[in-house]
Amino acid sequence: MTNSTYRNIILLVLCVTAGIVDVIGYLSLGHIFTANMTGNIVLLGLAIGNSLETTVFHSLTALGGFIIGVVGAAILVGNKEKTFWPKAVTIALGIEGLILLVFALLSSFSPSLHLTYLFIFLLSSAMGLQTTAARKLGVAGISTTVLTGTLANFFEDVTARFRSSRYRKTFNTDAILRALSLVLYCFGAAIAALAEPAYKFEIIWLPIVILLAIIIFVSTKFRSDSEKNNNDKDPFR
Incomplete structure (x- = not known):
């Protein structure tokens, strides 16, 4: 396979990671989305309209954490090199993994009101980091967490294929990636939902392992390929 x-x-x-984290927040932290901020803003409006003070503060905590994660990732990756896989993206994913690790370790303690707010903040800030890091890659407009735009783009692609004979025979990789991103987000949510009754917070270790595997892979595969290409271009080596 190619890089x-x-x-x-x-x-x-x-x-998949985003789907798992979102369901943890929704099922175990007061019905709050920690990755999908569109849904979280709707929940915030519903809570304000129904005078649900606790839900309002939960939603605001999630929004605040997500914004901090996005801002932090933007500072980290925003003006860095525009390469196939910027090192800053790997660093951002590493920070995300550390945040999820802190959540996993703290979740072993007895839950309390203050810990709930901290848990929401940790998960949402991690998803903010992931969102901006993924957008830096610029693949099919996928951010891994904000899927409303991805869904719209996918059906725009489908419509274009049926309306124009020019697109009908074209294999559109971006459309396939957008469709798969929706399916895999749903798959991650299903995994977390199935695990929640028996393993309330333990499922968070799956995203941690996923992130660790990604970091190890890109740090070896992409770096070695980059060094190989540079060596091939150097006539004196």
């Missing part, structure tokens, strides 16, 4: 294929697979696997 582009590997990168696409990594991006899709991150969608």
